[in-house]
Amino acid sequence: MAVGDQAELGNRADAARPLAIEARGLVKRFDGTVAVDGVDISVPEGAIYGVLGPNGAGKTTTLRMLLGIIDPDEGVRRxxxxxxxHDIARMIGYLPEERGLYPSMKAIDAIAFMGALRGLPLAEGRQRGRELLERHELGHAAExxxxxxSKGMAQTVQLLGTLVHQPRLVVLDEPFSGLDAINQGKLERMIRALAEDGVTVIFSTHVIHHAERLCEGVAIIAGGKVPYAGSVEAARDRIPAQVRLETRAREGAWLNALPSEARREGDFFMFALPESGIEPLLRQLIEGNxxxxxLSIERAGLHDAFVHIAGEAAARALEEESTADLAGGRR
Incomplete structure (x- = not known):
């Protein structure tokens, strides 16, 4: 459970924005083994939210509980x-990690069929499907x-089938997996466009840069637990910004102005940004010649925050999976 970590997204921001998803204390066991242990997540309407963690961490189980595909053993979700x-299934679009389209079905019929599963009449599904295919430069593939x-085109068709009934909430399980860089970029643009239209998007991923570029908030999950759920900015702020300083002088009284933990790395000094800010230090450096x-101030990235929050082992697992996924996308 993330204690005190809901931060802006989970507390103050949610007070001003209605929640699309709210989960408290979700627990799921399989054959006596705890797969998800006390997950808390809050996702405001219209947000792009990432569930970030390595394979086997509990991401898919968490998403399926949120959607009512499986019920939690403990906890509540709304x-x-x-x-x-299930009572509002027509408001939800879900793309599972396991891709599944009938190989002999035409693209336009696949989209219409997926819409029909959410209550959209087939004729209307075909009409909307053609519009979606044209919009995404796949009109030539309708029949x-x-x-x-191609794999990327087929995955786009399945995604359009997830969207054709115009859901208010879209849940994507590892949507970037296996896609090359071009199709990943297209998918990122689609996700941003959905959010601009007020649709809430929640997706799971083991690729940190997708979450960092797209998400307003993230839940970091490792070993079935969520040690952090809140805004991306607050996660990055867990680690102080680093100052990188290069000076002409090598010695002098001004060295006493540097924080005690400052370290030399080649021609540079590296140290955490003082709580008092950079201005008092700058003044002392200038006066000391x-x-x-x-001089640059470098904020921690989400990768550094993930390592700090989830640990080195989880971070290594993410990197290995990301490398393997990239290699698969190039094939």
Missing amino acids: VFGHDRP RQIRQL AGILS
């Missing part, structure tokens, strides 16, 4: 205020069978 997500499409050649 989607748009409903504690039975082609799924087996005739340090001869400042360069």
Whole structure:
């Protein structure tokens, strides 16, 4: 359970914005083994929210509990205020990690069929499907069978089938997996466009840069637990910004102005940004004739925050999976 970590996204921001998803204390066991242990997540309407962690961490189980595909053994979850997500299934679009389209079905029929599963009449599904395919430069593929499409095109068709009934909440399980860089970029643009239209998007991923570029908030999950759930900015702020300083002078009284933990790395000094800010230090360096050649303040990235929060082992697992996924996307 993330104690005190809901931060802006989980507390103050949620007070001003209605929640699309709220989960408290979710627990799920399989054959006596705890797969998810006390997950707390709050996702405001219209947000892009990431569930970030290595494979086997509990991401898919968490998403399926949120959607009502499986029930938690403990805890509560609400989607748009409903504690039975199946009752509002037409408001939800779900792309599972396991991709599945009938190979002999035409792209337009696949989209219409997926819409029909959410209550959209087939004729309307075909009309909307053609519009979506045209919008995403796949109009030429409407009458082609799924087996005739590239992997990226087939995945886009399945995603459009997830969106054709115009859901208010879209849940994507590892949507970037196996895609090359071009199709990953297209998917990122689609996710941003959905959020701009007021749709809430929650996706799981083991690729940190997707979460960092896209997400307003994240839940970091490792070993079935969520040690952090809140804004990306607050996660990065867990680690103090680092100052990188280069001076002309090598010695002098001005060295006493540097924090005690400052370390030399080649021609540079590296140290955490003082709580008092950079201005008092700058004044002392100038007065001490340090001869400042360069000075930069570098904020921690989400990767550093993930390592700090989830630990080195979880971070290594993420990196290995990301490397393998990139190699798969190039094939």
